Amino acid sequence: MSERVSFGSRMGAIFAAAGSAVGLGNVWRFPYEAGNHGGAAFILLYLGCVFIFGLPIMIAEFTIGRRSKACTGGAYEVLAPGTHWRWVGYLGVLTGFLILGYYSVVAGWTLEYIWQALTGGFVGKSSGDYVRMFQDFSQHPFRPLVWLFAILFVTHWVVVKGVKDGIEKASKIMMPLLFVLVVLLAVCSVALPGAEEGLKFLLYPDFAKVTPDVFLSAMGQAFFSLSLGMGCLSTYASYFGSKTRLGQTAMSVGLIDTFVAVLSGLIIFPAAFSVGIQPDAGPSLIFITLPNVFQQAFAGIPLLAYICSVAFYVLLALAAITSTISLHEVSTAFLHEKFHFTRSRAAVLVTSGCMLTGVVSSLALGEWSAFKICGMNMFDALDFLTAKIMLPVGGMFAAIFVGWIIDRKIVKGEVTNYGSLRSSYYPVYLFILRFIAPVGIIMIFMNELGLLG
Ligand code: TRP
Numbered sequence: 001m002s003e004r005v006s007f008g009s010r011m012g013a014i015f016a017a018a019g020s021a022v023g024l025g026n027v028w029r030f031p032y033e034a035g036n037h038g039g040a041a042f043i044l045l046y047l048g049c050v051f052i053f054g055l056p057i058m059i060a061e062f063t064i065g066r067r068s069k070a071c072t073g074g075a076y077e078v079l080a081p082g083t084h085w086r087w088v089g090y091l092g093v094l095t096g097f098l099i100l101g102y103y104s105v106v107a108g109w110t111l112e113y114i115w116q117a118l119t120g121g122f123v124g125k126s127s128g129d130y131v132r133m134f135q136d137f138s139q140h141p142f143r144p145l146v147w148l149f150a151i152l153f154v155t156h157w158v159v160v161k162g163v164k165d166g167i168e169k170a171s172k173i174m175m176p177l178l179f180v181l182v183v184l185l186a187v188c189s190v191a192l193p194g195a196e197e198g199l200k201f202l203l204y205p206d207f208a209k210v211t212p213d214v215f216l217s218a219m220g221q222a223f224f225s226l227s228l229g230m231g232c233l234s235t236y237a238s239y240f241g242s243k244t245r246l247g248q249t250a251m252s253v254g255l256i257d258t259f260v261a262v263l264s265g266l267i268i269f270p271a272a273f274s275v276g277i278q279p280d281a282g283p284s285l286i287f288i289t290l291p292n293v294f295q296q297a298f299a300g301i302p303l304l305a306y307i308c309s310v311a312f313y314v315l316l317a318l319a320a321i322t323s324t325i326s327l328h329e330v331s332t333a334f335l336h337e338k339f340h341f342t343r344s345r346a347a348v349l350v351t352s353g354c355m356l357t358g359v360v361s362s363l364a365l366g367e368w369s370a371f372k373i374c375g376m377n378m379f380d381a382l383d384f385l386t387a388k389i390m391l392p393v394g395g396m397f398a399a400i401f402v403g404w405i406i407d408r409k410i411v412k413g414e415v416t417n418y419g420s421l422r423s424s425y426y427p428v429y430l431f432i433l434r435f436i437a438p439v440g441i442i443m444i445f446m447n448e449l450g451l452l453g
């Protein structure tokens with residue numbers, strides 16, 4: 001067999017994994033979930049989930065990927081041949097495919113908003129106009145589809161270019177740019193008059209608002225934001241070199257991801273409160289509040305309003321694309337490795353499939369909104385099913401697999417790079433994988449179902 005392609009450097013691996021993790025999950029999903037679930041209390045639970053479940057499960061996924069040198073759909077089969085564990089791999093591929101279906105719709109919205117920002121579409125409007133603008137656009141039968149296809153086209157192109165020249169290079173350019181933009185915008189937002197209210201909302205927890213639903217949402221958000229629970233990072237880890245440090249990489253990705261999420265909160269809430277907009281607007285939050293915020297906040301300086309709005313949506317699009325690439329890669333690598341399609345043939349199949357699911361989720365917000373599953377339209381149902389059920393279940397199985405099933409020598413060998421690193425966190429890591437993560441995840445599910453009294 002030919003040598004497996006790999007990322008060019010340890011930094012390349014961190015950039016690519018962080019590129020996958022940082023995305024709409026941080027800037028779009030995190031603020032509206034926090035806004036709907038009480039702000040600071042949600043954020044504390046979220047941080048708990050990131051550090052208690054997230055980082056160990058991330059290292060576990062890295063272990064599965066790097067050791068098997070296979071995409072997630074094949075990794076379990078390599079490590080536990082002939083067992084039913086392979087279904088966990090397949091579940092991951094399916095989960096990623098479903099996420100990409102609605103994720104790329106939202107990613108497409110960012111392109112429309114870049115367009116609006118560039119052409120002055122936000123100028124001279126009232127608060128109500130922004131709501132209408134978003135509704136008219138997102139419910140339109142065709143317009144969002146054009147942008148959806150554009151996103152899938154770019155994603156497709158990078159994935160076909162391959163791991164090193166496509167994924168690694170794109171992440172290395174986009175990630176630092178994104179970082180600079182997030183910091184600048186957060187500074188602008190916190191400096192607005194009346195921003196304190198937003199800071200309070202972010203920083204003072206109100207535990208009266210913590211219901212079982214808040215636990216489930218915080219856990220789902222942690223998995224979603226860290227790209228965990230479906231083998232996305234395990235597929236990337238199959239491209240890691242033997243010198244990549246799994247623990248250190250997980251820590252860097254976790255910190256970068258959390259940093260961007262918290263900064264997004266710092267961009268959105270102070271700005272929203274400063275112009276008197278409620279934080280619980282849901283998925284439309286950043287699309288309705290922010291254009292308004294930029295216009296009102298910089299009313300005296302139109303050029304600044306213009307630059308900030310363009311910069312913000314460009315940032316969002318960049319973050320989204322490094323994530324759609326990673327979601328796409330999981331299915332593409334699976335078809336390529338399992339069914340021996342060429343990479344480009346595999347990518348064509350994935351892209352075509354996503355066009356279909358994307359169209360369905362986009363229309364679910366407009367023409368087909370009357371069609372509901374458990375009271376949710378297809379878009380919300382896909383988000384609920386994947387983020388709050390499939391990802392935690394997949395993450396739990398990854399933890400059990402590494403904690404209980406594979407050879408202990410491999411588990412230790414992978415975190416120490418087979419003896420060349422000291423990793424004092426190993427016993428804690430193993431304990432979490434074996435006990436805390438599985439029990440914790442099950443308890444959160446039971447709590448949601450009202451079974452914990
Ligand atoms: N983590 C990304 C975000 O925050 C989205 C994402 C990419 C993802 N790959 C994933 C989510 C795998 C879950 C699983 O936007």
